[in-house]
Amino acid sequence: MAVQPMTLLPPDLDPRRLPAHVAVIMDGNGRWAKERGKPRFFGHRQGVEAINDLVRCCKDWGVPILTVFAFSTENWGRPAEEVNFLMGLFHEVLQRELRAMVEEGVCLRFMGDFAPLPKALRDFIEESVQATAHNRAILFNVAMNYGGRREILQATQALARQVEQGALRVEQITEETFAHELYTGLLPDPDLLIRSSGESRLSNFLLWQSAYSELYVSQVFWPDFDRACFYQALKHYQSRNRRFGKLDSSPT
Ligand code: IPE
Ligand code: IPE
Ligand code: MG
Secondary structure: OOOOOOOOOOOOOOHHHOOOEEEEEOOOHHHHHHHOOOOHHHHHHHHHHHHHHHHHHHHHHOOOEEEEEEEEOOHHHOOHHHHHHHHHHHHHHHHHHHHHHHHHOEEEEEEOOOOOOOHHHHHHHHHHHHHHOOOOOEEEEEEEEEOHHHHHHHHHHHHHHHHHOOOOOHHHOOHHHHHHOOOOOOOOOOOEEEEOOOOOOOOOOOOOOOOOOEEEEOOOOHHHOOHHHHHHHHHHHHHOOOOOOOOOOOOO
């Protein structure tokens, strides 16, 4: 069978029922490399290609927001060699891709605790966010040194500080005011959360925001996650009946 480039939304997906926000836990780079008898960093490099194409795919198919988990607050526990490699890779890829992202209308954002990141990477994050701030074709949000628990703690501390200073009353802490203090701010919650490599856990990702996300576990290792895999995830999403705790609203 001829390989389809899948540049257009596959005709059996309903363009009116696409998720407004897709979040992805990109997992399995190391196992992908191991399977090929290569070092883990080889898998990380290949994983970058998969994410590059997924951003374009979201743009081509009409998914307006993509959030990806690039590095967790727990990933510092890996050997220094791997952590250093990843930090270097993030910087290198950002530098390589920034011009294309500016031209293609990608609005780049980052979320997480940036303080422990190498200064050169922090500076480049700021530069790339500024350079793409006015782009509107797709919002590409990268979770970098991100931890869901840390995010919730930081939001709690920010609100507690406002109460302490008399700027906020305790009763004014609502789901809305709380959510605004999270890194995701005013972004809508992810409708669809995908994890690759067959693992069905959140690993501290978007703990608050994923309360009602549809979860989809793909069996493939992240570097092999292509448009056909994304199509499967969207098919799954469109087949779900999202009830949000209520009763089935579809006709019986
Ligand atoms: C995901 O792949 C990438 C990061 C966490 C940075 P892994 O590196 O976790 O790959 P596996 O899970 O060990 O195969
Ligand atoms: C989650 O993957 C973090 C990222 C994808 C950045 P991990 O590989 O770190 O998660 P665990 O250790 O399998 O839970
Ligand atoms: Mg992993």
